[in-house]
Amino acid sequence: MSDKGRLVLLGAPLGNPGDASTRLRETLAVADIVAAEDTRRLTRLARDLGISIPGRIISYFEGNEERRTPDLVEAALGGALVALVTDAGMPSVSDPGYRLVRAALDAGVPVTVAPGPSAVTTALALSGLPTDRFCFEGFLPRTGGPRRARLRALAAEERTLVFFEAPHRVAGTLVDLAEAFGADRPAALCRELTKTYEEVRRQPLGELADWAATGGPRGEITLVVGGAPQVAATRPADADLRAAVAEREAAGTSRRDAITAVATEHGLRRRDVYAVVHPPTSP
Template identity: 80%
Template sequence: MGEMSDTGRLILLGAPLGNPADASARLRQVLATADVVAAEDTRRLTRLARDLDVTVEGRIVSYFEGNEERRTPELVEALVGGYVVALVTDGGMPSVSDPGYRLVRGALDAGVPVTSAPGPSAVTTALALSGLPSDRFCFEGFLPRTPSGRRSRLRALATEERTLVLFEAPHRITGALADLAATFGPDRPAALCRELTKTYEEVVRKPLGELAAWAAAQEPRGEITLVVAGAPEIAAERPDDDTLRAAVADREATGMSRRDAITDAATSYGLRRRDVYGVVHR
């Protein structure tokens, strides 16, 4: 165990996404010297330490979604007491769709310094490999679990002009891609990145419609990150109301619901959904 100081420190560790060789020298050093190592999965931490030939001398505690609310005060107490606490999740940076935010907030509120040993990130790795614009992007994390919640969220994102990065579970990826294609349009460019940095890493770059069909046939497994091109820029000239009504009617004639027809027309013309809704229902 390292020596206690007047003020503890919280160190967020960027863990490898799958390939242990991506671990930084600093991550190894912190794992070996921290007084407490809080891990999302203690078994995966033990395996990582073994792969890195690192002996964790500090106390190992579990810190995951199911216990972080209860365990945070204990860890903050250790930090205030002068201990160095390292936080590691199963891969990537803590707090990014992983446990960590509560502990960071608790440490800051207690006046404890927070720093990181940065490392791999699925978000930026997938973005760089996607071949899509990366100068401006937004990270949406996991979409809602229910189909209705997912569709509602996607409708709100349909006119987002920045490249989108999403996480999705394998058993929901086919439904998510089908909804993305229906809401954003089947021609919107996208990339599905799975098992990043691992032996079976795969990046499939296709328009959403083709990607949805591919996923339905292949049923991809493993850790999945989706990258989707942003919506086209707002049209310089807004089409007149009759044109918008006709566009919605044409889509309804193909079997689309009115809601989806309005969303699709708004996306096609680079307009806000509520503006097209107002024209149709005026």
């Protein structure tokens, strides 16, 4: 394999061409093959950036990625610089790309990234919700039953949640979210990020559902939903703590280790459990 052969994932602007990185421009100018989710959008982006793409441009989307992946890997193995770009954001994040990355890695093709915008982190930063811990769920199931089942499974998740949703399904999704998570759960609906009509609505799920029902929002939508509130653990009664320690001791655990185990299990300080097992004696 030539040293040149490799796969480069290109992070594309979400909407504003001014967000295109220098590396995206440079890679498009030297790539032997550019695989694009939508070749027309790629052509428009190149025009907006004032650049030309001398390499071969091919379409690479959900309907043909299985068929075209082997050819792209073979081209990279033969020394070609293959670039992958999707309509917006990072390839393989709810967009075509994972299949090609996995096949390239399995074949020994070097894979790298020209980082760029991401709707996930952009919406998260704009939401006003906690960003220290979050999880990305992508697109929810399209039909009501499976979607509601997925949301019920996520209702107790304490991390901030990020979803993608299609505009024609967002009203129904918000109703299901409010039912599963509670109408008061804080959320943000972000649409048309970085574009002319960018809008972020920060409201509880119930209010967002009522708003969407009056006329569904248009454009690319990212939903950010606050995590479930933490439920404070109830401290067991002293008698129950002593019984738990005694049970472990009876099973052969040393008292020291039994106290440590019971404290860890209930989220208590070891010294507090020790004080229950060894109460101070009155003078």
